[in-house]
Amino acid sequence: MAQRWSEATAEPSTPTGTTGKDTTGRRAVALFAPYRGRLVLIALAILVTSALGVVTPFLTQRVFDDALFVPGGPRIGLLTALVGAMIAIAAVSALIGIGQTYLTTVLGNRVMQSLRDQLFAHLQRMHLGFFTSTRTGSIQSRLDNDVGGVQSVVTDTASSILGNVVTVVASVIAMVALSWQLSLVAFVLLPVFLVLQIRVGRVRRKIAARTQSSLSDMSAITQETLSVSGVLLAKVYGRQEHEVARYSSENHRQTTLQIRQTMSGQSFFAVVTGFFALIPAVVYLVAGLLAARGDAGISAGTLVAFTTLQTRLLFPIVNLLRVSLDVQTSLALFGRIFEYLDLVPELRDRPDARPLAKADARGEVEFRDVWFRYPVDAEPGRPSEPGPWALEDLSLHIEPGQLAAVVGPSGAGKTTLSSLVPRLYDVDAGSVRLDGTDVRDLTLASLPGLVGMVTQESYLFHATVAENLRYAAPDATDEQIRAAARAANIAEHLEGLAEGYDTVVGERGYRLSGGEKQRIAIARVILADPRILVLDEATSALDTTSERLVQQALETVMSGRTTIAIAHRLSTILAADVIFAIDRGRLVEQGTHDELLARGGLYAQLYAEQFGAGAVEARCADGVLFTDGKVLTSRSTDDSSAA
Structure with missing residues (x-):
């Protein structure tokens, strides 16, 4: 059962x-x-x-x-x-x-x-x-x-x-x-x-x-308390004795x-x-x-x-x-x-599921009337009860090769949306389609080759840099690994280490900085060479210098691919081909950066919260304030530095 x-x-x-x-x-x-x-x-x-x-x-x-x-x-x-x-x-x-x-x-x-x-x-x-x-x-x-x-x-x-x-x-x-x-x-x-x-x-x-x-x-x-994160948390809050007593x-x-x-x-x-x-x-x-x-x-x-x-x-x-x-x-x-x-996996191949070869994929992504909610388990022995809707009647379309940004307040459903593209979850109603085909009609084994992800917290194994990179492409040569590192803007740093690509990164990559881990994760995606790239707030936790380096690496990996960028820092998606603003699981507006600012809706509100109301006013007055993420006209020092 x-x-x-x-x-x-x-x-x-x-x-x-x-x-x-x-x-x-x-x-x-x-x-x-x-x-x-x-x-x-x-x-x-x-x-x-x-x-x-x-x-x-x-x-x-x-x-x-x-x-x-x-x-x-x-x-x-x-x-x-x-x-x-x-x-x-x-x-x-x-x-x-x-x-x-x-x-x-x-x-x-x-x-x-x-x-x-x-x-x-x-x-x-x-x-x-x-x-x-x-x-x-x-x-x-x-x-x-x-x-x-x-x-x-x-x-x-x-x-x-x-x-x-x-x-x-x-x-x-x-x-x-x-x-x-x-x-x-x-x-x-x-x-x-x-x-x-x-x-x-x-x-x-x-x-x-x-x-x-x-x-x-x-x-x-x-496992929780003796991991690097657990030990660090206990030391920061002085809770070692509490953890000793609990154990x-x-x-x-x-x-x-x-x-x-x-x-x-x-x-x-x-x-x-x-x-x-x-x-x-x-x-x-x-x-x-x-x-x-x-x-x-x-x-x-x-x-x-x-x-x-x-x-x-x-x-x-x-x-x-x-x-x-x-x-x-x-x-x-x-x-x-x-x-x-006896637990039944909820994600399984349909009897008539077929693979979609990477060479045949164009990279078109479509959400068609999507409804989704996470299950909330009841008491032991009782069936699962549905939770609130995370996405409601969501429809959007991304053309092959486009950079599509998804913005919205916290809890709006941005990460949920990004999880449905590689089919980490199945929709409750509607469909998510790649090149016109419902992802549920594609084999699960073929999806990782089509969709790559870079998340806010990039997980690295307690292994060497080379082994972590080869996780995406086990047959990758040393030259391919070096090329991916160069494209991810991390090669110079890695080659400067005493053991180079054979350096052990430590548990969860703790021997590396946040920006270095992100760039290694980007190099790993480059080796995987997906047709569709999903970026789930990949730079939101980084400092300005690290964000700039990671952003440069992302520009390389996004080239020629369909990219879905879940953005918290709006400065990273100003040049997006299309921006989707969602709130409480619903798509409320879409358009380019200029179009959405001029509309004065949710996106303009989010932009004003990050850069100040003056930035929106300046944008509307000057006609063009940003081009490809660079400041052309500055009415505020804060606006320029933020951009």
């Missing part, structure tokens, strides 16, 4: 009728389906070793009854043969055990590898809203802690269950064959133990779910849950182990009572063989009970993993 996520809890919610324990178990077992051949080999190895293990007590019986304690003294020849058989069985079992361990280890790790790959790939397909509503630490916890938590169970459980079951069944049959009377004594309390085990398992499963949830919270705290509180909760999880069932296992430890003494007593009544069916060899089997039975039964509890625990973790795998 498809699930959504809860913003309040930053964890996927579990809807009514969600996958239950039985279904979770079946899905966990299904993970082994691709490895049937290896499972067969493991099963054969287990059957052989278990069968050999059951033979040994019968050899022991013959040693006592037929070779050692016989009239006339020990029969050395038979004794030697029996002992040799016992040694051979032990050696063969050990060799098979090595192979079995290898097979089970490889199998378990391959299953976990496949599960991690599947989960990571599924998360990559989730749309942007999932990641804005879910803490990164919680996602990492699913991949690391939850998958890691079931790894040992997956690695050992299948072989352990089969091996122990075969051993138990074979041992029980052998014990009944030796003496049904003594078997009744040995098995009398097993049903009680099974009932107790089921109850303990339920408790452990609940504790395991709470433990992993706490571990997820700890991972989120660690310590969650760590204390985690420790308490871990202790409870470990100790749950220990009393139960102590009772089981004690019972089986006392059984041999009870068996000896019952054997003595039977002998006193004249029952000669229990010989010394039978008694030794029976107690050997009973001792051998102790370990697989206890192991089965432990494995059963581990399975109960792992089901809670599998349930958390499957919650993420």
Whole structure:
């Protein structure tokens, strides 16, 4: 069943009728389906070793009854043969055990590898809203802690269950064959133990779910507070002690849950182990009572063989009970993993979706009667409720090669508009079209080659400059990288570094200034060579010098491309071919800079707020105040510097 996520809890919610324990178990077992051949080999190895293990007590019986304690003294020849058989069985079992361990280890790790790959790939397909509503630490916890938590169970459980079951069944049959009377004594309390085990398992499963949830919270705290941004924020506001206390509180909760999880069932296992430890003494007593009544069916060899089997039975039964509890625990973790795998990506290719080759793209962009709103999640277990409209009945058209600017007050919907072009979200009504084709009719894989983005905060990996640039074009040559850096106005700076393009930029690029990061991001877009470029306030956070350098780089990358510039600083878009002014998700006016100033609407108001009312009056009086972003006539020093 498809699930959504809860913003309040930053964890996927579990809807009514969600996958239950039985279904979770079946899905966990299904993970082994691709490895049937290896499972067969493991099963054969287990059957052989278990069968050999059951033979040994019968050899022991013959040693006592037929070779050692016989009239006339020990029969050395038979004794030697029996002992040799016992040694051979032990050696063969050990060799098979090595192979079995290898097979089970490889199998378990391959299953976990496949599960991690599947989960990571599924998360990559989730749309942007999932990641804005879910803490990164919680996602990492699913991949690391939850998958890691079931790894040992997956690695050992299948072989352990089969091996122990075969051993138990074979041992029980052998014990009944030796003496049904003594078997009744040995098995009398097993049903009680099974009932107790089921109850303990339920408790452990609940504790395991709470433990992993706490571990997820700890991972989120660690990821948020120990990142460069988190540490910087804590130091600036003097909140280090608060963060230490927050982590310590969650760590204390985690420790308490871990202790409870470990100790749950220990009393139960102590009772089981004690019972089986006392059984041999009870068996000896019952054997003595039977002998006193004249029952000669229990010989010394039978008694030794029976107690050997009973001792051998102790370990697989206890192991089965432990494995059963581990399975109960792992089901809670599998349930958390499957919650993420059950989330349905909202952005998927339509059955008839087709790619649009970059060489064939002209760069025409059209919004046709677009309505869009972000989903607002309700309480866990309830369907998502729609939020307010971010865009309402929006229509606009951008010709190929045009520089189109989008302006408006904060919260007007500018960034939302820019996110719809590369299809980071889907519209609720209407359509966004590239070259006349609805983006939903194009394959998702083809869109990144058509639409490139430079955002206000350019993300860089903790890697070298060259590796960050090659993220856009993995096959780019060194010369292509240098050419892109020159076009982005950053080559001189990079070549002046001690390690040049092999310089590690640090987490999120913190070793670089804001302007340097932006120019590297521009160089990365140049390498991608998109037909349509989206600039989401790419210079709004920069100082004047950095803005000038970035603006020069942007002029290079915009050449010959359709460009959509989301602008906060109006000085950066004065020469735009067309300017769209939006407010509260609606297009309120469009035109050139001069046309919109003369109209005296929203754009003129925004312009006046940035440059002063005198700038608008001067523009209207002089006819032309700006051309290509340069001041021709200055009525105000502030106007000139701002421009």
